[in-house]
Amino acid sequence: MIKTYTIKELELKANIIREDIIRMLEAAGSGHSAGPLGLADIFTAMYFDVLKHDPQNPDWAERDILLLSNGHCVPVRYAAMAEAGYFPKSELTTLRKLGSRLQGHPERLRLPGLEGTSGPLGCGLSQACGMALAFRMDAQLHRHIYCVMGDGELDEGNIWEAAMLAPKYNLNNITAIIDRNNIQIDGPTEEVLPLNDLKQKWESFGWHVLEINGNDIEAIIDACAMAKAITEQPVCIIAYTVPGKGVDFMEYDFHWHGVPPTHEQAKEALHMLRTLNGKIKGEHE
Amino acid sequence: MAELHLADSTKGLQMDAIRAGFGRGLVKAGELNENVVAACADLTGSVKMDAFAKAFPGRYIQIGVAEQNLATVGAGLALAGKIPFVASYAAFSPGRNWEQIKTTACLNEIPVKIIGGHAGLYTGPDGATHQMLEDIALMTVMPGMVVLCPCDAVEAEKATLAMAKDARPNYLRMSRENTPVITTDKTPFEIGKAYVFEEGTDVTIIATGVMTYHALMAAEQLYKDGISAEVVHAPTIKPLDEKTILASVRKTGCVVTVEEAQIHGGLGGAVAELLGENQPVPMKRIGMQDHYGESGEGNELLTHFGLDAKHIRLAAHHVAGKK
Numbered sequence: 001m002i003k004t005y006t007i008k009e010l011e012l013k014a015n016i017i018r019e020d021i022i023r024m025l026e027a028a029g030s031g032h033s034a035g036p037l038g039l040a041d042i043f044t045a046m047y048f049d050v051l052k053h054d055p056q057n058p059d060w061a062e063r064d065i066l067l068l069s070n071g072h073c074v075p076v077r078y079a080a081m082a083e084a085g086y087f088p089k090s091e092l093t094t095l096r097k098l099g100s101r102l103q104g105h106p107e108r109l110r111l112p113g114l115e116g117t118s119g120p121l122g123c124g125l126s127q128a129c130g131m132a133l134a135f136r137m138d139a140q141l142h143r144h145i146y147c148v149m150g151d152g153e154l155d156e157g158n159i160w161e162a163a164m165l166a167p168k169y170n171l172n173n174i175t176a177i178i179d180r181n182n183i184q185i186d187g188p189t190e191e192v193l194p195l196n197d198l199k200q201k202w203e204s205f206g207w208h209v210l211e212i213n214g215n216d217i218e219a220i221i222d223a224c225a226m227a228k229a230i231t232e233q234p235v236c237i238i239a240y241t242v243p244g245k246g247v248d249f250m251e252y253d254f255h256w257h258g259v260p261p262t263h264e265q266a267k268e269a270l271h272m273l274r275t276l277n278g279k280i281k282g283e284h285e
Numbered sequence: 286m287a288e289l290h291l292a293d294s295t296k297g298l299q300m301d302a303i304r305a306g307f308g309r310g311l312v313k314a315g316e317l318n319e320n321v322v323a324a325c326a327d328l329t330g331s332v333k334m335d336a337f338a339k340a341f342p343g344r345y346i347q348i349g350v351a352e353q354n355l356a357t358v359g360a361g362l363a364l365a366g367k368i369p370f371v372a373s374y375a376a377f378s379p380g381r382n383w384e385q386i387k388t389t390a391c392l393n394e395i396p397v398k399i400i401g402g403h404a405g406l407y408t409g410p411d412g413a414t415h416q417m418l419e420d421i422a423l424m425t426v427m428p429g430m431v432v433l434c435p436c437d438a439v440e441a442e443k444a445t446l447a448m449a450k451d452a453r454p455n456y457l458r459m460s461r462e463n464t465p466v467i468t469t470d471k472t473p474f475e476i477g478k479a480y481v482f483e484e485g486t487d488v489t490i491i492a493t494g495v496m497t498y499h500a501l502m503a504a505e506q507l508y509k510d511g512i513s514a515e516v517v518h519a520p521t522i523k524p525l526d527e528k529t530i531l532a533s534v535r536k537t538g539c540v541v542t543v544e545e546a547q548i549h550g551g552l553g554g555a556v557a558e559l560l561g562e563n564q565p566v567p568m569k570r571i572g573m574q575d576h577y578g579e580s581g582e583g584n585e586l587l588t589h590f591g592l593d594a595k596h597i598r599l600a601a602h603h604v605a606g607k608k
Contacts, residue, residue: 108364108393116364117392120384126354127389130361130369133346137322137367158385161354169346 069124422550
């Protein structure tokens with residue numbers, strides 16, 4: 001059903017998704033750059049290896065669920081979905097334009113394949129809990145629910161309400177993935193509102209925590225497999241990512257959280273992505 | 286009047302709580318449809334979800350004191366095909382979780398049922414923090430939301446069963462106190478319909494929730510005053526039954542609205558918007574006049590803040606005199 005890819009092939013896909021993100025954001029003239037670029041490896045792993053899904057049948061009753069709680073990172077989801085065949089790639093540059101199915105923040109009813117509506121932060125994990133409870137009531141435990149959250153998003157109280165609920169009901173059909181990129185709009189997460197020891201926090205709430213390099217596709221795939229195998233607790237994967245990954249002038253810089261590249265910056269970014277920051281000769285040069 | 290099968294008189298009525306009617310309706314809805322589920326934020330007995338929790342333990346979720354989670358877990362349940370009734374006090378839900386309801390229930394157009402208990406002045410001694418008076422305004426402004434405010438326990442039970450069959454997000458406003466039961470099992474109830482509980486020709490009194498009883502009391506007094514008052518009960522505030530309201534006001538030429546909530550953005554506001562564009566007539570809104578409540582007994586507070594039958598009667602005289 002789903003083609004199996006090698007890690008090398010997946011890494012190339014992640015790069016294509018990054019290029020698409022740059023093109024989308026440049027065309028939109030607004031939107032978030034750093035988060036989507038940092039999440040490209042996670043979304044590549046999800047759509048091309050981890051998830052049980054069918055791009056031709058987005059409402060397939062047996063599919064896994066992927067919730068994007070920090071909805072502002074949706075360009076990476078759109079780019080991955082288009083790459084997976086949910087909709088034509090030509091639609092990507094309609095992002096944020098009047099009449100587009102690709103809203104600035106994702107709306108489930110506008111685009112088949114989106115599982116939730118998000119943007120206002122902190123609401124994803126609790127919806128994952130609701131779905132996990134429903135799947136349990138319906139004996140559908142073979143369907144897994146993934147919820148991607150930002151680290152800045154963890155400032156929201158709603159997240160911690162859900163973090164308490166999931167272990168109470170041992171919702172082990174949920175895997176939470178935290179994009180730990182250490183930035184948010186106003187600055188570094190540890191300056192805006194210190195998150196401190198996230199591993200300890202989540203463990204004390206009753207979660208099994210895995211820590212990985214969130215830009216290492218193999219590590220992401222392995223962690224997701226391990227998360228499914230752990231049934232005593234819900235699992236939280238803390239994925240350490242580089243914000244702006246792949247575009248060196250965006251990497252680690254919180255100023256790129258909520259702005260798009262200009263035409264010149266986009267050109268430079270695409271060049272960097274095509275040549276892997278000068279490591280290879282770009283085939284499209 | 287006859288086809289509405291209302292109680293014979295406003296005297297000697299049976300007393301029961303709207304929340305109790307909800308509790309009975311929820312168990313029935315659960316028996317009729319296994320997708321009906323319930324979640325509560327640590328107020329299970331208080332909002333009368335305990336019978337459902339006992340009858341269907343596998344379909345009941347104790348959320349804890351976490352109303353944001355209450356609404357969004359509810360949305361998750363609905364996204365996965367359930368019909369969740371999520372309950373707390375109205376002061377907290379929708380008081381605290383409005384944005385979650387908008388983003389995850391309304392924008393998704395899913396059947397999350399928000400149950401707001403202990404709404405209005407009848408919450409009494411708990412005081413202003415717990416007397417939710419802004420919930421109607423908060424919920425009616427939200428596109429896609431259905432807002433229900435039944436007049437007694439019997440109607441609350443019917444409203445609950447109707448909600449379980451409605452595909453939209455709904456808000457049900459409930460009172461804590463035992464209040465007079467003015468409808469019977471045979472009284473019709475349909476979401477979106479208002480009902481003429483008392484026919485009249487001189488003034489229209491449109492009331493919702495427990496205030497409909499007080500409107501009927503006022504109509505009796507007005508009859509003695511020589512004024513024929515038509516009492517329209519509007520258990521659905523959104524979508525408003527424009528047809529029934531316009532027909533009544535075209536006949537009487539003046540109107541008083543009555544609700545146990547803020548006059549801004551509530552039933553009075555909705556009726557004023559409707560009439561302002563279609564049938565401007567002398568109008569008076571009975572409700573909380575842009576301030577908060579305080580501790581006291583329910584009926585005592587209604588009098589203190591000018592919401593009782595006496596004040597409704599005076600308002601009716603006022604608008605009738607301006608025709």
